[in-house]
Amino acid sequence: MELNKEGLLHLYKVMSTIRHFEERGIPETGQRGMSASVHSSVGQEAVPAGVCAHLSSEDYIGSTHRGHGHCIAKGVDPKAMMAELFGRASGPNKGKGGSMHIADMTKGMLGTNGVVAASIPLAVGAALTSKIKKLNRVAVAFFGDGAANQGVLHESMNLAAVWQLPVIFCCENNGYAESTPFEYASSVEALSDRAASYDMPGFNVDGMDVFAVYEAAGLAIERARAGDGPSLLECKTYRYYGHTVFDDPLTYRTKEEEDYYKSRDPLKLFREKVLPEGEISQSELDSIDTDCLNLMEEAVEFADSSPMPEVSDLYVDVYSDYPISMMKRGTNMSI
Amino acid sequence: MVEMIPSVGRELLYREAINEALKQEMRLDDNVIIMGEEIAGGAGREHLGIQDAWGGPFRTTVGLIQEFGNERVLDTPLSEAGFMGAAIGASSTGLRVIAELMFVDFMGVCWDQLINNAAKMRYMFGGQVEVPFTMLTRIGAGFGSAAQHSESFYSLFSHMPGLKGVVPSDAYTAKGLLTAAIRDNDPVIYFEHKGLYTQPSLVPEETYVLPLGKARTLKSGSGITLVGISKMTWVCMDAAAELDKLGIDAEVIDLLSVSPIDYDHIIESVKKTHALVVVDEDTPVCSIASDICARVAEEAFDYLDAPPTKVTAPHTPVPYSRVLEDQYVPNVPRVVTTVKSLYEGYR
Numbered sequence: 001m002e003l004n005k006e007g008l009l010h011l012y013k014v015m016s017t018i019r020h021f022e023e024r025g026i027p028e029t030g031q032r033g034m035s036a037s038v039h040s041s042v043g044q045e046a047v048p049a050g051v052c053a054h055l056s057s058e059d060y061i062g063s064t065h066r067g068h069g070h071c072i073a074k075g076v077d078p079k080a081m082m083a084e085l086f087g088r089a090s091g092p093n094k095g096k097g098g099s100m101h102i103a104d105m106t107k108g109m110l111g112t113n114g115v116v117a118a119s120i121p122l123a124v125g126a127a128l129t130s131k132i133k134k135l136n137r138v139a140v141a142f143f144g145d146g147a148a149n150q151g152v153l154h155e156s157m158n159l160a161a162v163w164q165l166p167v168i169f170c171c172e173n174n175g176y177a178e179s180t181p182f183e184y185a186s187s188v189e190a191l192s193d194r195a196a197s198y199d200m201p202g203f204n205v206d207g208m209d210v211f212a213v214y215e216a217a218g219l220a221i222e223r224a225r226a227g228d229g230p231s232l233l234e235c236k237t238y239r240y241y242g243h244t245v246f247d248d249p250l251t252y253r254t255k256e257e258e259d260y261y262k263s264r265d266p267l268k269l270f271r272e273k274v275l276p277e278g279e280i281s282q283s284e285l286d287s288i289d290t291d292c293l294n295l296m297e298e299a300v301e302f303a304d305s306s307p308m309p310e311v312s313d314l315y316v317d318v319y320s321d322y323p324i325s326m327m328k329r330g331t332n333m334s335i
Numbered sequence: 336m337v338e339m340i341p342s343v344g345r346e347l348l349y350r351e352a353i354n355e356a357l358k359q360e361m362r363l364d365d366n367v368i369i370m371g372e373e374i375a376g377g378a379g380r381e382h383l384g385i386q387d388a389w390g391g392p393f394r395t396t397v398g399l400i401q402e403f404g405n406e407r408v409l410d411t412p413l414s415e416a417g418f419m420g421a422a423i424g425a426s427s428t429g430l431r432v433i434a435e436l437m438f439v440d441f442m443g444v445c446w447d448q449l450i451n452n453a454a455k456m457r458y459m460f461g462g463q464v465e466v467p468f469t470m471l472t473r474i475g476a477g478f479g480s481a482a483q484h485s486e487s488f489y490s491l492f493s494h495m496p497g498l499k500g501v502v503p504s505d506a507y508t509a510k511g512l513l514t515a516a517i518r519d520n521d522p523v524i525y526f527e528h529k530g531l532y533t534q535p536s537l538v539p540e541e542t543y544v545l546p547l548g549k550a551r552t553l554k555s556g557s558g559i560t561l562v563g564i565s566k567m568t569w570v571c572m573d574a575a576a577e578l579d580k581l582g583i584d585a586e587v588i589d590l591l592s593v594s595p596i597d598y599d600h601i602i603e604s605v606k607k608t609h610a611l612v613v614v615d616e617d618t619p620v621c622s623i624a625s626d627i628c629a630r631v632a633e634e635a636f637d638y639l640d641a642p643p644t645k646v647t648a649p650h651t652p653v654p655y656s657r658v659l660e661d662q663y664v665p666n667v668p669r670v671v672t673t674v675k676s677l678y679e680g681y682r
Binding site: 317 | 520
């Protein structure tokens with residue numbers, strides 16, 4: 001996507017949609033008794049918006065436990081996502097996955113994933129499919145700084161480099177793996193330095209600035225599409241809330257640090273950069289925010305009015321072909 | 336309906352039957368690719384005239400790279416988590432990937448990809464994705480390979496909803512079940528027994544599919560049901576011959592699938608024979624053997640003249656020294672003694 005007026009408005013709309021989805025959807029999910037495993041990406045909106053602006057629905061992404069933003073940026077319907085969070089049958093996963101497993105194969109969205117780093121090799125595999133079938137698609141593996149120290153990331157980076165696959169390893173470094181600071185848990189100051197180990201370019205950008213993300217992601221994705229192999233893109237970002245909604249982040253970080261990052265809020269930075277140029281007016285952006293606010297109202301209504309799964313769905317989609325009688329044999333299940 | 340015991344064909348070794356199934360399926364469907372460690376061997380040395388240096392650690396994949404090229408026959412780095420995850424990702428986006436784990440003992444390094452992605456994606460994504468993925472791996476003690484190259488823990492995989500598993504016992508079932516595994520739209524774990532590779536049996540030349548989840552009866556009998564898993568099927572057959580001399584007419588079932596498990600086939604047999612011994616090279620706790628015994632106890636209690644019984648490896652790692660390993664693997668005398676004690680104790 002070009003950053004003409006339409007492109008700029010798209011970037012802002014994606015970020016605003018993510019912001020409003022998190023701010024409305026997570027407490028609403030909590031009120032329905034299902035908040036235990038929902039992770040807010042408020043503060044991190046610039047990364048999925050800036051990266052996915054270069055992707056079509058044919059391209060692939062793998063995502064994380066903090067993955068609502070990736071879904072939205074890749075084009076997954078927020079109303080369906082809200083229904084998924086509420087455990088409704090109208091969710092993309094029919095209420096079987098929830099926040100940590102939202103997938104939409106029609107959008108190339110290979111799933112948010114509850115195991116840190118587990119989706120990374122899936123993106124590598126999708127890139128292999130693209131290469132072998134000559135589809136000219138790329139795959140982005142989103143992961144956090146916690147995943148940076150998982151072995152499977154390193155295996156995946158090596159494999160993608162050896163096979164020259166069109167993969168972008170995109171680290172959203174928000175500074176904390178749960179409560180453990182990145183500087184404690186990692187041997188390097190910048191994860192992007194590790195790209196050298198796999199002979200791939202390493203980009204290190206300000207992940208609060210959607211334009212910086214957009215520019216670096218563009219280079220990495222162009223490279224991948226040209227058949228020149230993988231890149232590592234580290235985006236330094238911040239989550240405004242805790243790991244989940246239950247922890248108080250001030251038990252492991254400072255108010256000053258939070259204030260600093262909030263002063264560089266991605267939506268605010270966007271406005272500060274774009275409004276002075278005069279092509280886009282404040283009211284246009286305000287109106288996007290209002291639309292997003294209204295969309296979330298609709299999403300909550302849609303989700304609440306959607307049916308719950310049938311209890312018999314418990315046994316559906318475990319396999320393509322397997323006797324249901326074998327799934328409950330010897331269990332004394334009542335359904 | 337394909338027959339479970341071949342009547343026509345030519346003699347092929349177990350490993351040759353695996354190779355034939357791979358080649359035939361790769362010819363039929365361009366989406367089928369195979370990857371793993373040393374499956375061709377000497378990778379990337381074509382410029383030195385080197386290709387297919389190993390043809391697989393046990394020569395089950397020999398000749399594939401010559402016929403299908405290095406885009407569809409991929410030697411991997413020693414990175415099981417990475418390449419098994421990539422195989423699962425590729426399988427969920429349009430390819431039909433066969434990936435080889437050299438020995439099942441190495442499962443620990445890629446277990447997460449199998450249980451959290453392959454097994455669960457279809458379900459947790461609400462049926463949006465199929466994962467037509469086949470993992471080939473190897474089981475079996477008896478070769479002095481010690482604790483990390485000899486295990487038979489197919490039970491771990493059977494425990495996981497979303498995975499299927501097969502344990503072919505001869506060349507005929509090796510080919511038919513591999514063809515079925517590759518064509519199946521779910522993840523299937525295919526357990527090759529190292530002790531069977533050079534065993535010959537009749538194999539039809541044309542392609543055929545044996546059903547997943549179906550056992551077969553290799554010998555009919557009325558006195559006791561012996562269930563064998565993989566190579567242990569042949570221990571059961573040899574034990575049945577010995578028991579015959581003692582006047583005990585054993586029925587022998589070859590399990591063939593460890594998920595789904597063909598309980599019905601076993602229970603039908605037990606209703607006739609009124610006794611069961613499961614012979615399993617896996618360890619005994621939470622095992623296929625203990626599961627079958629439990630199922631039979633629950634569902635055929637009234638038919639039993641004796642407690643459902645197991646002959647298995649002990650709850651120990653696989654030892655190295657021959658004198659110890661010989662004791663570890665179930666053998667004919669142990670099965671015969673077990674059956675005799677059941678006869679003496681309960682009949």
